[in-house]
Amino acid sequence: xxxxxxxxxxxxxxxxxxxxxxxxxTNPLNFKELHGETFCPGPWYSFIFxxxxxxIIMHPNAKNFYGIExxxxxxxxxxxxxxxxxxxxxxxxxxxIAAFLTEKIDPETMFKYKMVxxxxxxxxxxxxxxxxxxxxxxxxxxxxxxxxxxGIHSYIDHLTQENNYKLSIIGLDGYPSFLxxxxxxxxxTLQPTDHVFSPxxxxxxxxISAGLTSEKIAKKLFISTDTVRTHRxxxxxxxxxxxxxxxxTFCFQLGIL
Numbered sequence: 001x002x003x004x005x006x007x008x009x010x011x012x013x014x015x016x017x018x019x020x021x022x023x024x025x026t027n028p029l030n031f032k033e034l035h036g037e038t039f040c041p042g043p044w045y046s047f048i049f050x051x052x053x054x055x056i057i058m059h060p061n062a063k064n065f066y067g068i069e070x071x072x073x074x075x076x077x078x079x080x081x082x083x084x085x086x087x088x089x090x091x092x093x094x095x096x097i098a099a100f101l102t103e104k105i106d107p108e109t110m111f112k113y114k115m116v117x118x119x120x121x122x123x124x125x126x127x128x129x130x131x132x133x134x135x136x137x138x139x140x141x142x143x144x145x146x147x148x149x150x151g152i153h154s155y156i157d158h159l160t161q162e163n164n165y166k167l168s169i170i171g172l173d174g175y176p177s178f179l180x181x182x183x184x185x186x187x188x189t190l191q192p193t194d195h196v197f198s199p200x201x202x203x204x205x206x207x208i209s210a211g212l213t214s215e216k217i218a219k220k221l222f223i224s225t226d227t228v229r230t231h232r233x234x235x236x237x238x239x240x241x242x243x244x245x246x247x248x249t250f251c252f253q254l255g256i257l
Contacts, residue, residue: 008079008091014098015051019107019144026139027111044154048138051147067124083120083128092183093117093167107144110137114170118163130157160249179254196238204231209248
């Protein structure tokens with residue numbers, strides 16, 4: 001059921017509240033690198049969203065999601081395509097993200113976190129599909145506030161039809177991660193969570209998700225094919241998965257990709 005108690009635009013205004021005087025900055029991660037930090041297992045589009053004006057710049061791929069010209073897409077088009085039963089979850093995720101970025105961390109570390117969750121999205125043909133949401137801060141204002149975000153939306157309904165209704169905040173470059181947060185609880189807690197996999201295993205999982213064979217992964221990492229196969233066996237064992245598709249679904253649900 002859609003809630004009218006909280007408006008998403010009011011939540012987004014919270015990203016812009018004054019925190020501390022600081023040097024304005026832009027995330028040094030460019031869009032090519034952004035794709036390296038995200039899990040795109042299916043059709044995708046990227047975007048930059050201005051928290052202050054509500055303006056949004058869409059990648060040309062967005063036309064395949066909305067069915068209209070990219071230049072004509074506004075943020076309300078995205079909001080209205082969220083399944084009514086997922087709207088409260090959407091609000092809860094955005095509210096917790098706003099609190100995390102403005103109250104829980106040093107503004108200097110704002111660019112070191114990626115937010116991940118999923119919801120059902122109405123596609124251009126009128127069918128709801130599971131959409132993976134991945135976003136990061138793109139720019140920071142002089143008061144320590146996030147002024148714009150960047151991210152990628154991608155369909156994952158071919159991997160799983162069920163949403164786990166959890167938010168994960170992924171720390172980059174060694175920063176702590178907060179995985180599987182139940183934002184629908186009255187007072188969701190933020191407890192740092194260790195990754196199930198090692199950094200090398202996560203690197204290999206990313207390459208598996210991109211469709212690379214063990215032979216191609218070995219060449220990229222300058223290791224033997226047998227070593228890659230051993231890593232793959234260990235990854236499946238750690239996750240208790242029996243197939244690649246099951247593994248990728250598991251990783252998406254944990255928010256580690």
